[in-house]
Amino acid sequence: MESIVSQIRTMAKNADDVGLLEIQKALRDIQTEIQTPKDILIEFANSNLILATVRLGADLKLFRHLATHNGSLTVSQLADITGASSQLLERVLRYLASINVIKEVGFNEYQANTTTHTLADPKGEAMVYHIFDTHAPSVQAMPDFFAENGYRDIDSITNTPFQKAHNTTLSSFDWMVQNPKHFESLQKVMVAFESAEWTAGFDLFDSEAKKVPSVSPQPSERPFFVDVGGGHGHQCVQLGKKYPNLLGRLVLQDLPAAVNQLPPIEGVKAEAHDFFEKQPIAGAKFYYLRRVLHDWPDRECSTILQNISDAMSSDSRILIDEVVLPDTGAHWQGTMADITMMINLGGKERTVHQWKSLADSACLRVEEIHTYISSSYTSIVVLAPK
Incomplete structure (x- = not known):
């Protein structure tokens, strides 16, 4: 037994992320079998x-x-x-x-x-509180909710197991704003997932970013990057560290509760904006949405994308940083996220076909899919005007 365990440890030590998941899956399969x-x-x-x-x-x-x-x-x-x-x-x-x-x-x-x-890490601790206090009650309410609603798919942000669990008519996000303790836990969880990994090997973005001069932007110059629904600005901070020449050309947008009390972020303009309203910044090179659209049903996502589409120039692009599920053989982490989004928000994780259909509903097209974490299917879906 010790030799087998030693071999597995050696394999895991030398494996990449995809290999590690394959080892974990094999071990789970064996455990189930025995x-x-x-x-x-x-x-x-x-x-x-x-x-x-x-x-x-x-x-x-x-x-x-x-x-x-x-x-x-x-x-x-x-x-x-x-x-x-x-x-x-x-x-x-x-x-x-x-x-x-x-x-x-x-x-x-x-x-x-x-x-x-x-x-023990504050981010891990915040995850525990968020899952137990906010998500777990929805899980408990899920079976009765679907029984009461004829076992139909969810397409509403205000008729989910979340409302049943928390005895509210508010959407999950509106409820969070009214419950600051839970909202703060969520923000800490989101910060835990901050990363500039998505730019690695992403030639479209890298080449455009490197064209930007390392001088202060002109007043008439259009923003390079607008982080729509960007929370506390963690993604803009990461991007500015990798591409210092972009500082001064980065914009963070989110609801007033997320941005109004933020301390100044060097090189980043923070502004309150509801992405269900008209996009106030016209002609930016990139509009970036990270873990935003999986929070919403298709109808709301189409509205979000249409508001950005109306502000785009011909060379503007929307970058959607999310999971792109495979048609078959999806890993449990991806399918878990899909159910989690559904029962709390009415949202979903989407396949290539579903992303193309959603883009089409907003008069956009999928130009490229850049998968940067193969193990979790995390990708940049590039949308261009039709």
Whole structure:
């Protein structure tokens, strides 16, 4: 057994992202094959408990304490630090160690592992709170919602399991604005996914970015890059680091709740804008939407794209930074995201065919698809005027 495990570790160490997912899938397939029916049922029973206990650990700051301590901590030490009873912590920590969230090193003695450090990070902690507080209630409400609605696909932002779970008539985003604690967790989660990876190997963007002179823009010069629905501007910041010559030509747009209290971002103009209204910036070279359209049903997406399309010049392009699902054999992370978008927002992850259909509805065409993370199908869908 040890030699087999050693071989798998060696393969994983030398694998790229796609290879790692293939190894993980093979291990899951083998696990399913060797599980008894009883094992399968108990694993399902455990699924809800994992999230709730991790949330409890986050409340007690267990992961932070273990991650910042050199070496191990005993149950008694953690009880003194957290104020929780030793009896409760003994049971909770034993369970967390059994599911590899923390590492057991002796009797009632624990230390951090890789998962612990991930959960101790503010972004990981925000993910735990967002999933437990906002998403998990929608999951619980999902079966009854579909039974009550005739098992039909969702095409509304205000008639989803989210409304049933949170007892509201508001859309998910409007509810978030009225619940700042949950909105802040979401923003931290979005920052966790900031990246300039999408520019790597993307010749269309790279070549145009390098043409921009390294001098201050003229007052009459059109913006180069408009980040539509860009949250706290993390993508503009990443882009400015990679292409300093673009500073002063980058625009961040989002709702007032997201941008009005932002500190100034060097080289980035932040402005409040609702993408369901007319796009105020005409003729920008690139309009960029990252993880925006998967939040919305087709009808709303068509409106968003049409508002941008009306402002485009002939050489303008829309860059949609999202998942492009394969027609068959999709990985569970992609399909999970699709269901998550549906039950909370009425949105979806889309296939090539669905992206082309959506573009066509706004008098646009798919000019190119640049896939930059093959393992998750994350791509730039380039839309051009027809």
